[in-house]
Amino acid sequence: MAYDGIMMYQVKKSLIDTIQSGRINKIYQISKYELLFQVRANRKNYQLLISSHPMYARVQLTSLTYPTPEAPNPLTMLFRKLLEGGYIKEIEQIDLDRILKITFACHNELGDAIEYILYIEIMGKHSNIILVGKNNKIIDCIKHISPSMNTERFLQPGALYQLPPMVEKLNPFTSDFVEDIQLTKIYQGMAPILSKEILYRIDQGEDFKEIMKQIDKSQDLYITKINDKEYFHVIELTHLQGITTKYALFDGLDLHFNEIDQKERIKQQTSNLLKFIQNEYQKNTTKLKKLKATLEDSENSDDYRIKGDLLYASLHLMQKGMISVEVDNYYDNTKMKITLDPKLDPKANAQKYYQKYQKAKNSIDVLHQQIELTEKEIDYFDSLITAMSQASYYDALEIKEELENEGYLKKKKQRNTIRKKKIPQFQKYLTKDGIEIDIGKNNLQNDYLTFKYAHRYDMWFHAKDMPGSHVIVKAQDLDEYTIRLAAKIAAYYSKGKNSSSVPVNYTLVKTLKKPTGSKPGKVILDNYKTIYIDPDDEFLKELTQKL
Numbered sequence: 001m002a003y004d005g006i007m008m009y010q011v012k013k014s015l016i017d018t019i020q021s022g023r024i025n026k027i028y029q030i031s032k033y034e035l036l037f038q039v040r041a042n043r044k045n046y047q048l049l050i051s052s053h054p055m056y057a058r059v060q061l062t063s064l065t066y067p068t069p070e071a072p073n074p075l076t077m078l079f080r081k082l083l084e085g086g087y088i089k090e091i092e093q094i095d096l097d098r099i100l101k102i103t104f105a106c107h108n109e110l111g112d113a114i115e116y117i118l119y120i121e122i123m124g125k126h127s128n129i130i131l132v133g134k135n136n137k138i139i140d141c142i143k144h145i146s147p148s149m150n151t152e153r154f155l156q157p158g159a160l161y162q163l164p165p166m167v168e169k170l171n172p173f174t175s176d177f178v179e180d181i182q183l184t185k186i187y188q189g190m191a192p193i194l195s196k197e198i199l200y201r202i203d204q205g206e207d208f209k210e211i212m213k214q215i216d217k218s219q220d221l222y223i224t225k226i227n228d229k230e231y232f233h234v235i236e237l238t239h240l241q242g243i244t245t246k247y248a249l250f251d252g253l254d255l256h257f258n259e260i261d262q263k264e265r266i267k268q269q270t271s272n273l274l275k276f277i278q279n280e281y282q283k284n285t286t287k288l289k290k291l292k293a294t295l296e297d298s299e300n301s302d303d304y305r306i307k308g309d310l311l312y313a314s315l316h317l318m319q320k321g322m323i324s325v326e327v328d329n330y331y332d333n334t335k336m337k338i339t340l341d342p343k344l345d346p347k348a349n350a351q352k353y354y355q356k357y358q359k360a361k362n363s364i365d366v367l368h369q370q371i372e373l374t375e376k377e378i379d380y381f382d383s384l385i386t387a388m389s390q391a392s393y394y395d396a397l398e399i400k401e402e403l404e405n406e407g408y409l410k411k412k413k414q415r416n417t418i419r420k421k422k423i424p425q426f427q428k429y430l431t432k433d434g435i436e437i438d439i440g441k442n443n444l445q446n447d448y449l450t451f452k453y454a455h456r457y458d459m460w461f462h463a464k465d466m467p468g469s470h471v472i473v474k475a476q477d478l479d480e481y482t483i484r485l486a487a488k489i490a491a492y493y494s495k496g497k498n499s500s501s502v503p504v505n506y507t508l509v510k511t512l513k514k515p516t517g518s519k520p521g522k523v524i525l526d527n528y529k530t531i532y533i534d535p536d537d538e539f540l541k542e543l544t545q546k547l
Helices: 005-018 074-083 192-203 208-217 249-269 273-299 302-313 346-389 393-405 443-453 480-492 537-542
Strands: 023-029 034-041 044-051 058-061 087-093 099-107 113-121 128-132 138-141 220-226 229-233 243-248 324-329 334-339 427-430 436-439 459-463 471-473 502-508 529-533
Touching (some): 074 128, 229 249, 302 334, 459 480, 480 529
Antiparallel strands (some): 034 044, 128 138, 459 502
């Protein structure tokens, strides 16, 4: 990650231009490490994202939609009480270090003017967000550091705030070039990747001060891709010699961190959801093996009946206390040794084998039912594993809701508030011809999309005999291009994503039926066609998202 001091310097300048003097309307803690400030400035609404994540810590304005908790936690309530309604008085950076200082002008309960300072320290796993009040005392922070954890600098309510230890270095914007193989040792705020870029450009004949002027004037973010890995900074990283795209500063940061954030948010907010689904899948797979083994034993229950018959025919050879007896097997003219219970008399031993036979015979129907149910459970959890593999944060929350509705997970107690039933948030796209294509990313979305949203003459697509998305094309008489495009989408969002020649069924929505009592996402097909397609993500370039 190249969110260094120079990157923060550019972010600070952009924040001053946009939200300095802005009013704080709302504050949310959107994850364990992140705060989201809604700011009204210059007749516009902005979202200020502040992250203290160990790997992706940053400060930026964002245009992305982030999930907000239904109820605020104690830290959020404290921040809201003190800062909401206040104004951003000043935004500063401590030298060129990755420490941002935001001063808020607010009023207390008595209406007296009061100032609070928010220190944002971007320092890897030691990153923190610290609110400081009068006399430099810490009011609260997102990560508490007790004296037992750090005797030199502890961060907790009531402690005096002090800046982290600083290493004296030169300011690259005001100093001359000092030759060194690692400019990070010489200059403030410089990440190794920027140091390499500056040295590379100097080797190409560029002047150090001219390079720093380019950096100072830049309001853009350059993202360079090499082997699916992204590198970024406020100037183009030409030494990497990869594919580079230029974005506006905050748009570029949104683009780079969006996918990372989605995965991290799924991990944090849905906790052990995937692990639970995988455990249930494995549990039912193990159960199925045991049921089939028991069924095989039950289907061989004739052995118990034969032993009962032979014991009744040989009562004269037995007496109570014997542990076994050898009898003539008149079924195949051989001798057979039969184990006995010494506590039972001869007739009771024979009767015991008849009882075992009857029990095994009666259990066959039950075992067939149990096997059918277990196979359905395996299919169900297999579909959830596929859905989770490509789920966004909201998709994952809907999967969690589905498991709660089905009784697999315990529902959290809700406050006594009247809430509208949420409509599943499926994806809507338009093709180059303006045809709407809708994609369900989990069972709740699939059910709603197919049986409530789709028109009966819309076309329905789904990967054959495997878990995957329901894809609806809202048009009739589809041409070959649209059929292949929709089939490619259905194959891509299925368990066969990484396979070739995936079979995809398609039919009119009106021919589909929902099996009685079935779990979400299940359908019965009638009068369908099948196309074989190679899935890839190229189709994304042919679609535009419908808002």
